[in-house]
Amino acid sequence: MGRVGGSGRVTGFGRVAGFGRVGGSGRVAGFGRVAGFGRVAGLCRVAGSRRAGRATGRAHPAPDQDGLAADPLDALAQRLDGFVAAAVHPDEIAAILESDGMTDEHIRLTYGRADSFSLAEDLYARVERRHPEPAAPPAGAWYGELAGCLLRGLVFALPGLAYVLAAPLLAAGHGRFGLPAGTVPLLAGAVTGWVWNQALAHRAYTWLGLGDRPAAARALLTGAPAGALAGAAVALAAAGPGEIPAAVFAAGQSLYLAAATVLLVLGRERALLCALLPLAGAVPAFRWDLPDALRAALLLASLAASVAFAALVLRPGARRGAAGRGGPPRAASLPYGLFGLGSGLLVLHAGVSDTLVSGAGAVIALTLSMGPAEWLLHRFRDGSLTRLRTLTTAREFRRAVTGTLVLCLGGYLTVLLALTLAATLAWPGAPWPTFPRLLTLLLIGTVLWLGLLLQAFGAVTSAATVCLLAAAAQTVEPAAGPVAAGGAAAVLAALTCALLVRPTAHRG
Structure with a gap:
């Protein structure tokens, strides 16, 4: 979004990274890069009068046919007619004026206005609103996107069957912190993989957004093995006595997370689904004992x-040379890794805060819901862009976007609730979830969906901070789970309403 300085000046709109590609525990497909209001060549240049103004300190408009000096604002309005007519708010016009280098001094001397905001308001009032009709979506686009998102939700959930297959192979008995033996190295390896692969996915998607697929592959080629080694090392270091089998399984889990990140980032979901098909052998294991071999x-x-x-x-x-340029700064990917850490810990708390069976059902529901969540994020983005092109005032746009946001979030929570109840019915002997458990789960779902939405629009640092604080509160005091999740959901909702109701946040 536009960065507002001390004097209220809009200094430009930053580039927004691809829509919330999240590796590991809930990756969301990209909307593509939302470019900022950069320089528009020749759009705002006042050719003759501006050069004269720079040379003498004052612009000298050429007289018209009647001998009267022409109003330079009319000439500027004519040059910017297409952009001004489509603007929803004067701030959009101010941004393009400043991006073209118009200073307040030049505006005062040439147009007699105090600053870019005053000039933008005059242009906004002078030019009639004309919004182009939104392009019709391709035939079957919604259904195609939905099928792809559901496929991704399926490949997110299928790895859970690996735990069903591996359970008899891991250490039994009681472990540390009141958890089953082997849980600590498994969680340590998983969390390490989530953090690393989230950051790695963001860096690779940045390369893809620049149109350099070989460089993205190069980043994954170097980063994915390093992430697998890091996850395995952390799992082995966290293993206690008798937990070596669990640490070995965690090392394999880290290797899988690295491979899955590569396939998901490069759009090979079907290949990943084929690779996960052997895990379907876990289905008979729910009722019969399978040989360890x-x-x-x-x-x-x-x-x-x-x-x-x-x-x-x-x-x-x-x-050789596939990486090409030096690439985006690595520090830019750190907030995405921290968001992966916070959201992953929240999902883990949903799984370990209750009995094993109902906790597993909650994790399954959250994981499967990431597919519909991705589709609803697409719907919010498409709906806001359509309204940006068809509505004529900022007030109408705010009301429409707020309504779209409520509908999309409500749709996601409805899907999450349905998946939770379906998992409970399908799991043999699963207890019916209590109202407090359902409420906590829905609050965690709200945090995840709003966090992914903010991440998609560039506010990843805020989303990561809120998720980390909520996860830390649940770690310190597990009984405070509903309060922590509710507080995080309220903060993210306020941030979303403050940021995404602005028309400038959706300009691409």
Whole structure:
């Protein structure tokens, strides 16, 4: 969004990264890059009068046919007619004026207005609103997007079957912190992978947004193995006595997360789905005991297929010089990793804060819901762009976008509730979730969806901070889960309403 300085000047609109690509525990597909209001060549240049003004300190408009000096504001309005007619708010015009280098001194000398905001308001009032009709979406686009998002939700959830297959192979008994043995190294490896792969996915998507797919493959080629090693090392370091099998499984989990990040970032969801098909062997394990050798074989087959597919799609990144330019700063990807940490911890709290069965059902529901969540994020984006082109006032736009936001969030929470109840019915012996548990789950879902929405519009630091604080509060005091999740949801809702009702936030 526009950065407002001390004097109220809009200094430009920053580039917004691709729409919330989230690796690991809930990756959201990109809307594409929303470019800022950069310089428009020749759009705001007042050719003759502006050069004269710079040379003498004052503009000298050429007289018209009647011998009267022409109003320079008329000439500027004519040059900017298309942009001004489509603007929803004067701040949009002020941004383009300043991006073209118009200073307050030049505006005072040439147009007799105090600053860019006063000049923008005059232009906004002088030019009649004319908004182009939004382009009709391609036939079947919504259904195509929905199918793709549901596929992604499925590949997010299928890895959970690996835990069903591996459960008899891991250490039994009680572990540390009141958790089953092996839980600590598993969680340590998973959280490390989430943080690393979130940041890595953001960097790769930045390259894709620049149109350099080989450079994105190169970033994944170097970053994915490093993330797998980091997750395995942390899991082994966190393992206690008798937890080595769990640490080995966590190392395989880290390797899978790295391979899945590669495939998801490069758009190979179907390949990942094929790699996960061996895990379907876990379905009979819900009722019958499978041989340990078969369990291990299914796990290794799925892991090997994931790594092989990832290696195949990374071949362009192995070419010499594929990385090209120096690339975006690595520090820019850090907030995305922190958001992955906060959201991942919230999902873990939803799973371990209740009994094992109902907690697993909550995690399954949250994971599966990421597919519909992605589709609803697309719908919000498309709806806001349509209203940006069809509405004539900022007030109408605010009301319309607020209504779209409420509908999309309400739709996501409805899907999450339905998935939770379906998981409860499908899981043998699962207890019916209590109202406080359902409320906490819905609040966590609200935090995740709003956080992903803010991340998509560039406010990832705020979303990450709120999620981390909520996760830290639940870690320190598990009983404070509903309060922490509710507070985080309220803060994110306020931030979303403050940021996304502005027309300038949606200009692309």
